[in-house]
Amino acid sequence: MLPEFRYYPDPLGTGAFHQGAPRRCQCCGRETEIWYAYPFYTAGDEPDCICPDCIASGAAAEKLDGDFHSEYVGSVSDPARIEEWMKRTPGICTIQDTPWYAHCDDFCAFVGYAAWEDLEETGIADEIAETYDSEVSGFSLADLKEGMRRGCCIQGYLFRCLHCGRHFLTADVD
């Protein structure tokens, strides 16, 4: 059973966790068939296998002395929420160090990597057109519609606010 990550509801489906022949967790030393590798921000060696339990408990961040995240957009006032996000939530593989989203004084949940077609198919393209902040990513909405296509160029990162339910998007490019 995977532990629950409030800010990262589907780490297996979105590829934060890998699944395969058992490996040894570099934090607890137990064998695990599901593991996390990166991103992990540390001054020491980057781990290549952390088990989900060691992320959820905060043991990996403490023992391997690092954070799973760097920056976010918006503001969060509760230090406990910041700690949960930084130390106990898997990170996302962005191309540039593209920020996570915060809204309603809390971190949003990462829904997944998104192309514009995904937004259209799930019916949230119009909502993103409203909430999208071009200052954050540096792309205009027109850039996204044209360049954030499957198999092409701009990568989108989709978030959903845990409180008001609105969707937000950041994006970057190689």
Ligand SMILES: [Zn+2]
């Ligand atoms: Zn472990």
Ligand SMILES: [Zn+2]
């Ligand atoms: Zn909100």
